[in-house]
Structures are given as structure tokens and as C-alpha cells.
Amino acid sequence: MEVLMYGFAETDAIVDSARSLAETAGNSAVDRNFVFAGANGRTQFSIRNSRLGFNVAAPKIDDWATKGVLEFDFFGPSGTTVPQCGRDYDSEAGSSIIRF
Secondary structure (H helix, E strand, C coil), X not given: CEEEEEEECCCEEEEECCCCXXXXXXXXXXXXXXXXXXXXXXXXXXXXXXXXXXEEXXXXXXXXXXXXXXXXXXXXXXXXXXXXXXXXXXCCCCEEEEEC
């Protein structure tokens, strides 16, 4: 069996002096310094833009070749690192790909 691992890892660090912003772009209000959030900052770390994948190929038997792709994409909703799942179609290979 042949297994090829691929992907990339990205770590983001955000220092928010007003405890008002998230790691995604948006138009949120910034808390003023007389409320708790505005007076107490926070530091956030995220691996949201990371991807890990495996290409798996079983030994060929007669004329049959079995291949598979297992992919984890951590670009989920804000504040989570839940792997996303999807299904693609590879037109060159003529097969379906299920992504996790």
C-alpha cells in the first residue's frame, strides 16, 4: 500500500487590545475602554487555514487499481477548527472524491 501525505499548516496569532475582533474580516463594533471587553484585551491563536491530506493507493490486482483521497480542511466557521467534508468529481479520472 502506498500512502502520500500532503498539506500545509498555518498558525495565526491575533492580539486584540479591545477584545472586539475575530480572526475573520468583518465590520464589528469595537468596545470602548470603559466596558470590560474594551478594557481587557485578549490573544487568540488559530490553525483555521490548515489542510492535511492523504493519497492512498492499494496494490494493483490484475487490471484493477484502487485509489483514495482523504483530506482534512480546517477552514470552518469562525472560532472552530472542525474538519470540513465535501464531495468532488474528478473529470480526468472519471471518479468521485469524498473530502473530509
